[in-house]
Amino acid sequence: xxxxxxxxxxxxxxxxxxxxxxxxxxxxxxxxxxxxxxxxxxxxxxxxxxxxxxxxxxxxxxxxxxxxxxxxxxxxxxxxxxxxxxxxxxxxxxxxxxxxxxxxxxxxxxxxxxxxxxxxxxxxxxxxxxxxxxxxxxxxxxxxxxxxxxxxxxxxxxxxxxxxxxxxxxxxxxxxxxxxxxxxxxxxxxxxxxxxxxxxxxxxxxxxxxxxxxxxxxxxxxxxxxxxxxxxxxxxxxxxxxxxxxxxxxxxxxxxxxxxxxxxxxxxxxxxxxxxxxxxxxxxxxxxxxxxxxxxxxxxxxxxxxxxxxxxxxxxxxxxxxxxxxxxxxxxxxxxxxxxxxxxxxxxxxxxxxxxxxxxxxxxxxxxxxxxxxxxxxxxxxxxxxxxxxxxxxxxxxxxxxxxxxxxxxxxxxxxxxxxxxxxxxxxxxxxxxxxxxxxxxxxxxxxxxxxxxxxxxxxxxxxxxxxxxxxxxxxxxxxxxxxxxxxxxxxxxxxxxxxxxxxxxxxxx
Amino acid sequence: xxxxxxxxxxxxxxxxxxxxxxxxxxxxxxxxxxxxxxxxxxxxxxxxxxxxxxxxxxxxxxxxxxxxxxxxxxxxxxxxxxxxxxxxxxxxxxxxxxxxxxxxxxxxxxxxxxxxxxxxxxxxxxxxxxxxxxxxxxxxxxxxxxxxxxxxxxxxxxxxxxxxxxxxxxxxxxxxxxxxxxxxxxxxxxxxxxxxxxxxxxxxxxxxxxxxxxxxxxx
Numbered sequence: 063x064x065x066x067x068x069x070x071x072x073x074x075x076x077x078x079x080x081x082x083x084x085x086x087x088x089x090x091x092x093x094x095x096x097x098x099x100x101x102x103x104x105x106x107x108x109x110x111x112x113x114x115x116x117x118x119x120x121x122x123x124x125x126x127x128x129x130x131x132x133x134x135x136x137x138x139x140x141x142x143x144x145x146x147x148x149x150x151x152x153x154x155x156x157x158x159x160x161x162x163x164x165x166x167x168x169x170x171x172x173x174x175x176x177x178x179x180x181x182x183x184x185x186x187x188x189x190x191x192x193x194x195x196x197x198x199x200x201x202x203x204x205x206x207x208x209x210x211x212x213x214x215x216x217x218x219x220x221x222x223x224x225x226x227x228x229x230x231x232x233x234x235x236x237x238x239x240x241x242x243x244x245x246x247x248x249x250x251x252x253x254x255x256x257x258x259x260x261x262x263x264x265x266x267x268x269x270x271x272x273x274x275x276x277x278x279x280x281x282x283x284x285x286x287x288x289x290x291x292x293x294x295x296x297x298x299x300x301x302x303x304x305x306x307x308x309x310x311x312x313x314x315x316x317x318x319x320x321x322x323x324x325x326x327x328x329x330x331x332x333x334x335x336x337x338x339x340x341x342x343x344x345x346x347x348x349x350x351x352x353x354x355x356x357x358x359x360x361x362x363x364x365x366x367x368x369x370x371x372x373x374x375x376x377x378x379x380x381x382x383x384x385x386x387x388x389x390x391x392x393x394x395x396x397x398x399x400x401x402x403x404x405x406x407x408x409x410x411x412x413x414x415x416x417x418x419x420x421x422x423x424x425x426x427x428x429x430x431x432x433x434x435x436x437x438x439x440x441x442x443x444x445x446x447x448x449x450x451x452x453x454x455x456x457x458x459x460x461x462x463x464x465x466x467x468x469x470x471x472x473x474x475x476x477x478x479x480x481x482x483x484x485x486x487x488x489x490x491x492x493x494x495x496x497x498x499x500x501x502x503x504x505x506x507x508x509x510x511x512x513x514x515x516x517x518x519x520x521x522x523x524x525x526x527x528x529x530x531x532x533x534x535x536x537x538x539x540x541x542x543x544x545x546x547x548x549x550x551x552x553x554x555x556x557x558x559x560x561x562x563x564x565x566x567x568x569x570x571x572x
Numbered sequence: 573x574x575x576x577x578x579x580x581x582x583x584x585x586x587x588x589x590x591x592x593x594x595x596x597x598x599x600x601x602x603x604x605x606x607x608x609x610x611x612x613x614x615x616x617x618x619x620x621x622x623x624x625x626x627x628x629x630x631x632x633x634x635x636x637x638x639x640x641x642x643x644x645x646x647x648x649x650x651x652x653x654x655x656x657x658x659x660x661x662x663x664x665x666x667x668x669x670x671x672x673x674x675x676x677x678x679x680x681x682x683x684x685x686x687x688x689x690x691x692x693x694x695x696x697x698x699x700x701x702x703x704x705x706x707x708x709x710x711x712x713x714x715x716x717x718x719x720x721x722x723x724x725x726x727x728x729x730x731x732x733x734x735x736x737x738x739x740x741x742x743x744x745x746x747x748x749x750x751x752x753x754x755x756x757x758x759x760x761x762x763x764x765x766x767x768x769x770x771x772x773x774x775x776x777x778x779x780x781x782x783x784x785x786x787x788x789x790x791x
Contacts, residue, residue, distance in 0.1 A: 081619075081622075081637055081638070081639050082637060082638040082639075083633065083634065083635065083636070083637040083638075084634060084635045084636075085634075085635035085636070085666075086635060086636050086637075086638050086655075088636075088655065088669050088670050088672070088673075091638060093635075097635070097662075097663070097665065097666060100635070100666065100669075101665065101666070101669070104669050196702075199698075199701060203694075245611075246629055247629075247631065247632065249610060249611070249632055249660060250660070250662075252631065252632060312662070313661045313662060
């Protein structure tokens with residue numbers, strides 16, 4: 063350097079004389095005493111400044127755009143206003159003469175002010191990509207640093223000697239320790255090292271610190287972090303007594319802790335979530351039951367005999383239990399501690415309300431069980447109706463038969479109602495008593511059909527106990543079909559007894 | 573014992589250049605930031621440059637330090653506003669605040685410490701990504717007086733610097749070697765024309781004004 067480019071010790075250097083140090087704000091140079099205060103101050107104070115300036119700029123550009131747009135737009139509407147021939151001419155001919163543009167200009171300017179009142183929101187701009195571009199490298203940096211630590215930890219722990227001297231050697235081999243000869247102060251607390259305050263090394267980064275600034279990672283945790291099995295290393299277990307931790311600097315421990323936290327937050331589910339999932343599960347399970355209950359009640363009210371009153375009662379009891387459990391669960395959620403006024407609290411209240419609502423709407427609004435007498439009455443009526451119908455049909459058939467056919471056939475027909483009603487009665491009886499037709503079961507015990515009927519009855523009983531009413535329904539229908547079949551066969555085997563072919567198809571009161 | 577006498581480069585004959593008169597000269601000011609791993613000698617470099625001093629037991633910087641130094645190149649008065657950041661990892665989150673809007677940066681490493689060189693590389697990468705696009709970056713291999721026990725070879729660093737368009741020098745804050753030169757080289761590389769506008773106005777608004785277009789936030 064020719065000459066001396068540095069001028070010092072003059073008025074220019076009044077600033078350079080003093081050295082500011084500390085948590086200085088890069089804009090206003092105030093010392094803010096701590097990292098948090100500084101970052102907070104910087105992001106709040108100065109970001110706002112910039113934001114204010116930016117929004118001011120935006121307003122101007124927007125206003126400018128608006129005016130320009132209106133200038134273009136207003137030429138159209140202006141043309142429609144009565145009496146402004148020159149304006150309409152200008153609208154048709156935007157490149158018209160200057161004198162023609164004059165009035166429309168004035169008008170548009172007026173309209174600009176009218177439009178000021180209802181200004182629309184400006185353009186939207188997504189900052190997500192920018193956010194990502196900032197965030198990803200940071201995450202990457204932490205991830206790579208953490209990974210480095212984990213790899214070192216792994217190597218460190220892989221075959222850690224039990225002997226303290228060997229261990230020390232092994233540690234220094236894995237991670238080179240910083241040369242402490244020139245380090246006179248602890249880098250994190252700035253206290254000087256001497257005989258009482260000795261230098262210690264972080265086992266992962268090799269950095270130097272004093273004993274007070276050292277952090278310790280228990281070996282068990284370390285092994286877990288390095289994903290080495292804790293049981294494998296027998297010698298380490300013995301070692302636990304005297305030296306059962308790894309000395310780390312604050313930063314390395316922080317990185318490892320952050321990793322563990324992140325891992326936990328990914329895998330663990332809070333109590334609230336677990337309980338809520340239980341509630342959802344209950345709700346899901348109870349839905350078919352609710353439908354089934356309605357179906358049973360309907361069929362009972364219609365006098366059907368597939369289901370019994372006891373079925374409905376049992377199902378209702380089950381639904382009531384589920385409702386109670388749901389209520390208890392939602393109360394439990396409400397009882398989980400959280401900060402008052404937080405979003406979590408609002409969420410809990412919402413869950414509770416939702417539960418109450420669901421219980422009220424779906425479960426408590428179920429129709430009550432019908433009275434037994436009413437059901438019997440209904441069944442009786444239905445039976446009567448069926449019989450009535452059969453009788454009338456038979457009578458009609460008989461009349462038609464009589465009208466058309468021979469006299470000797472009428473004998474058969476006359477005896478028919480008797481046998482028909484008998485068959486009907488036995489069939490119905492067998493259904494209500496849940497037992498196979500007496501005659502059939504006694505006469506043909508080894509009949510495969512009867513056997514099948516018995517099996518199905520067993521199934522039905524089981525299904526009733528399990529409250530699986532859908533299965534009960536199908537089985538019942540099945541059973542009926544079988545019983546009809548048996549009845550049919552019985553009649554054929556009794557062959558000699560006169561029977562009308564119309565009977566078999568009518569006996570089933572489903 | 574902590575201080576050594578001023579080096580010849582700074583101070584001394586300062587009055588010789590004064591007669592030209594600052595009023596005729598262009599003047600401009602630049603924000604310069606020092607980055608690098610802890611204990612590589614950032615504060616020592618600045619102290620040597622600004623005050624010509626060297627402390628054997630320089631204490632670890634807390635947060636950041638702010639210093640200014642004015643130099644003359646040809647007919648231009650260049651005022652450096654130097655932000656000397658703390659190298660310790662826990663202060664890393666503060667760095668973007670300081671290199672934001674900086675026109676120049678010196679990334680320092682210790683020639684005896686390979687890790688610090690790697691860290692310097694990541695600093696350079698970060699600056700390329702996040703700082704002003706036209707920032708002038710200089711790479712300084714400090715503690716060159718301990719050249720006999722070096723770990724980072726001169727050629728290796730030189731090659732890296734050339735590949736990445738950095739100024740490069742090996743410096744020694746202890747002996748004063750290349751300290752002023754690296755700042756001078758930066759000053760020469762910085763564009764002076766826009767700085768001319770700064771003349772006569774107060775510091776802060778100008779600083780803001782020059783920073784603004786280079787901020788990469790929310791444009």
